[in-house]
Amino acid sequence: MPPPTAISHVLETCIYVKSMAAAQNFYTDLLGLKPDLATDRITVYPLGQTTLLLFQLGRTSNDIVSEEDPSQIIPKHGPTDDLMAAFQSGEGKLRQHFCLAVPSREDAEKWEAYLRGEGVPITGRKEWPRGGYSVYFADPDGHVGEIASRGIWEHY
Structure with missing residues (x-):
């Protein structure tokens, strides 16, 4: 069925x-x-x-x-x-992962600069084959946050 x-x-x-x-x-x-x-x-x-x-x-x-x-x-x-x-x-630590979407690479880069300026640990970044860009950061509990632009997946 x-x-x-x-x-x-x-x-x-x-x-x-x-x-x-x-x-x-x-x-x-x-x-x-x-x-x-x-x-x-x-x-x-x-x-x-x-x-x-x-x-x-x-x-x-x-x-x-x-x-x-x-x-x-x-x-x-x-x-x-x-x-x-x-x-x-x-x-x-749980280190749960979540991803927050922004429209463009420029937006993701602005978030990266903002988070760095606020003292948030930047734990990684990635340029994706479809043209997307991700910046990874740690929240206060050590969870793995990601802010990503369009182009990381076929549907986004």
Whole structure:
């Protein structure tokens, strides 16, 4: 049997953060993203057709069950307890990767200069065969952020 309706795009990408306040400062104040929702557990950034979710590390370890209808459940997710100890002690890092899109190479280069000027660690850069350009950086939790121009993939 074939799958049902075709999947159109990734709706949400999530990363886990040790300090929500530090992450909100980085993503909202430094990157200029506008949160739709910001709590001590989750921050939601709408980005075109996708959504970047920041989750406080350790705050997604239990199912969320609706009081009105117990069949409505958001399942627990994130690191297991054995990995949590390493992350919280500073011994481990998730180094999750995410990529933010800009229209042109010039835009990506402007972001590279801006991030460098703000003291954000630039961890790499790449010129792609289709003409795209990527700059990689570390966020406060050591996640691998990327800002990329058109031309890194056939569809972008």
